[in-house]
Amino acid sequence: MGWTYDPKYADEYYDKWIKLGWAGTxxxxxxxxxxxxxxxxxxxxxxxxxxxxxxxxxxxxxFHDLINTQKVIRYIDDADVAILGAVxxxxxxxxxxxxxxxxxxxxxxxxxxxxxxxxxxxxxxxDKNQREFSRQEYVKWGLYCTMxxxxxxxxxxxxxxxxxxxxxxxxxxxxxxxxxxxxxxLENKTRIxxxxxxxxxxxxxxxxxxxxxxxxxxxxxxLESFGRVKVIVMKDSLLQYLVSMPVF
Amino acid sequence: xxxxxxxxxxxxxxxxxxxxKELDRPMTIVxxxxxxxxxxxxxxxxxxxxxxxxxxxDLESGxxxxxxxxxxxxxALDNEWINNRAKMIFEDLPxxxxxxxxxxxxxxxxxxxxxxxxxxxxxxxxxFTNIRQWDKSDIATAKFGEQDFKxxxxxxxxxxxxxxxxxxxxxxxxxxxxxxxxxxxxxxxYSNSTEVAEYALKRYGIVLEESTKKQIDEDVxxxxxxxxxxxxxxxxRALEELLRTKKPEC
Numbered sequence: 470m471g472w473t474y475d476p477k478y479a480d481e482y483y484d485k486w487i488k489l490g491w492a493g494t495x496x497x498x499x500x501x502x503x504x505x506x507x508x509x510x511x512x513x514x515x516x517x518x519x520x521x522x523x524x525x526x527x528x529x530x531x532f533h534d535l536i537n538t539q540k541v542i543r544y545i546d547d548a549d550v551a552i553l554g555a556v557x558x559x560x561x562x563x564x565x566x567x568x569x570x571x572x573x574x575x576x577x578x579x580x581x582x583x584x585x586x587x588x589x590x591x592x593x594x595x596d597k598n599q600r601e602f603s604r605q606e607y608v609k610w611g612l613y614c615t616m617x618x619x620x621x622x623x624x625x626x627x628x629x630x631x632x633x634x635x636x637x638x639x640x641x642x643x644x645x646x647x648x649x650x651x652x653x654x655l656e657n658k659t660r661i662x663x664x665x666x667x668x669x670x671x672x673x674x675x676x677x678x679x680x681x682x683x684x685x686x687x688x689x690x691x692l693e694s695f696g697r698v699k700v701i702v703m704k705d706s707l708l709q710y711l712v713s714m715p716v717f
Numbered sequence: 718x719x720x721x722x723x724x725x726x727x728x729x730x731x732x733x734x735x736x737x738k739e740l741d742r743p744m745t746i747v748x749x750x751x752x753x754x755x756x757x758x759x760x761x762x763x764x765x766x767x768x769x770x771x772x773x774x775d776l777e778s779g780x781x782x783x784x785x786x787x788x789x790x791x792x793a794l795d796n797e798w799i800n801n802r803a804k805m806i807f808e809d810l811p812x813x814x815x816x817x818x819x820x821x822x823x824x825x826x827x828x829x830x831x832x833x834x835x836x837x838x839x840x841x842x843x844x845f846t847n848i849r850q851w852d853k854s855d856i857a858t859a860k861f862g863e864q865d866f867k868x869x870x871x872x873x874x875x876x877x878x879x880x881x882x883x884x885x886x887x888x889x890x891x892x893x894x895x896x897x898x899x900x901x902x903x904x905x906x907y908s909n910s911t912e913v914a915e916y917a918l919k920r921y922g923i924v925l926e927e928s929t930k931k932q933i934d935e936d937v938x939x940x941x942x943x944x945x946x947x948x949x950x951x952x953x954r955a956l957e958e959l960l961r962t963k964k965p966e967c
Contacts, residue, residue, distance in 0.1 A: 492722045492795070494763050519850030586850045592949045594893035595853060598886075602846040615847040622797060623765055 474517045474587075482507075482514050482521050489637075490532070490630040491524040492623040497633060504637065505540040512549040512556070516587050519616065526556055527620040532630065533565035535637045537645040541572050543671055550576040552585065555610040559617065562606070579611025586614065631716040638716055647672055647680050655703040656711050660693070662700050722795060723763035726755050730822060732767070732792065736799070737827035739784040745828040747771040747817060749803045749840055751855055753831040756820060759859035765795050768803040770815070770832065770840075776801050809843040809883065810876075816868070834861060835868035838891050839876065845886040857894040866898055882963065885956045892949055899945040907944035910934045916948060921955040 484498040485507050508525060515522030529536065545553070554576030557569050585607060588595040596613075603613040631638040635656065639649040650670040654661065661669075667677040681701055684690045689707050692699045703711075724732060729752060750768030754760045774781050776799065789796045807813060815836035820829040832840065837859070841852045861869075869891065877884035892898050901912055910930035917923040925933075936942035 492765060494723060588850060588853060590853075590893045591896065592893045592946055594889045594949065595848065595850075597953075598845065598848055598890070616849055618847075622795060 474514060476517070479514065479518055479521075482511065482518065486511075486521060486524045486528070488633055489528055490625040490633075491528065491620065492625055493520060493524060501636070502634065504535070504634075505537055505544055508536075508541065508556075509544045509548045509553070512552040516549070516552070516585060519586055522556075522586075523616065523618065523620060526559060527624055529556060529560040529569075530563050530565050530619060531624055532627075532637075533560060533569060535630075535640045535645055536569065537640070537650070538569060538571050539646070540650075540671060542575055545572070545575050548576075551579045551583075551610045551612055554578065555585075555607050555612055555614075558610070559606050563619070576610075578609065582608070582611045582613060584614070585612045586616075628716055638714060639711070642714065647676060648684070651677065651680055651684070652703070652711065655690070655701065656708065659708070660695065660700045660702055662698055666701065722793070723765050724752075724767070724794070724798070725763045726758065726761075728792075729756055729764075729767055730820070732788065732794070732798065733820065733827060733829050734822060734824070735788055735792070736784065737824045739788065740826035741780075743773070743826050743828065744781070745771075745773040746799075746830070747815070748820070748829060748831045749806070749815070749837070754834075754837055754855055754859055756831050757818075757834070759834065759837075760855055766797055767799040769799060769801045770803050770806065772801060803840075806840050806843060810840070813839075815840070833868060834859065834865045835872050838869055839872055839887055842887040842890040843883060845883065845890065848890055853890070853894055856891065861895060861898075863904070866900075869898070881959055882956070885952060885959065889949065889952050889956070892945075892952070896945050899948050907948060909944075910937075910947070913944055913947045913951065917951045917954075921951065921958075923951060923954060923958075 480495060481498070483493050483495040485502045487493050487495050488497040488502045489504060489507065508529070511521050511525045515525055541553075554573050557565070557572050557576070561567055561569055561573075584596045584599045586595075586599065590596060599613040599615055602615045604615060604617050606617060607614040627641075631641055636649065636653045639653050639656075643649055643652075647670070650672065651666060654666055654669050658669075663678050663681055664674060666681070667674040670677060681690060685692060685701075689704060691702050691704065693702050694700075747770045748756060748767055749770040751760065751762070751764050752767045755762065755764060769776060772781075776782065776785065785799055786796055788794070789798050792798075816833040817830035818833060820831060822829075838856060841856055842848060873884050873888050876887070899907065901907060901916075907913055907916070910925070910933040913933060914925040914930055917925050933942065933944075933947050937944060937947075
């Protein structure tokens, strides 16, 4: 995917990572932050903003259990796959769950090695330095980079992350999979058609249909006729439970 | 926008005054890193901590630690809002003595200093195996005067006597973000290959062939090279020579 960096949007990326728990400079983003989409976009923007890259690396290491790997894979065509592979690989080496390897399998190293950070250095000193001292963790992905550090002292705790990101709170409770995505959408839109739900969650219609029917059978959801179509409705008691879900 | 977790210049000064009020005996601290640049007003950004290079009392134990934690709670800051992690720079620069500038303000017990701008350059780039993108941009953003450049040259020369490789690498990193640092001994921009050759000879004992000089002038004329870049190339040549002759470390 082609990517043009526009510095005027950098602040927005800072704000989005802050909402996900990074104690960076800015204010938490006001809208919904899709963590997987943010990771994918940071594989591009992080090359110009080293702090964002480091925030992403730290977040994946610390909140690996909240990442929906299927969603990352669905977005993967938009990613810089060498950077994504390197980041996930390093995060796993530093404690993230090895299940993230399913993402790595879809990533490729650069055929022509490149310096990871674009520094805009007119004499090429920074690039030379990165090539000379690059960490092997990056070299295997066709990248040159010397920075391998984490924001150990600049990440908010899980309480902050879950309190400010209802989708992540749901994932923390029932796992980072299709069910969380469906319930999150229903939490925000009480009546929705399965096709619209599939579109919103980004999953295939059949996968959403099967999952919804399972939840209907278990009594969490009901199907209501709305004109000629059937819409899914979340049971009031479940909705009440989810919106008041405690975060510890 | 500043969130509660961070400090801009005013908040840092406020915290230093609050720290001073809690102390019951004299204490000296030397501030370094981005916080020194922020306090000095060279860069306008926020930081979550104040980096201390040296302190007369240990920040990590006893009475001082209690004060730091008390203020962290009171002002909703990180528990390590002031810390001495920056002291690891002494691994790269053993025995380094930066120039100190007192922080303006009325302090009773605390004597806070910031390191000079020249020392900020040396300390930011000293760990040359990992020059971070943001360190580079902090130095690129800071404004340097002629006196600062003179101080940097002087400090690099002193460092060169102890550790030529580190000194050269710091100089190269600095030149890459501040090309205006590349000036002749008289303080002018390089304007021909004779001046470049003179630099090479005087500084490193490197003799440039006439053909090389001619090539430099041609390349500059064809806009594929600048004299500043030619100087950087000479520095690299010197560095390569230095690394070739360097004794392998045991």
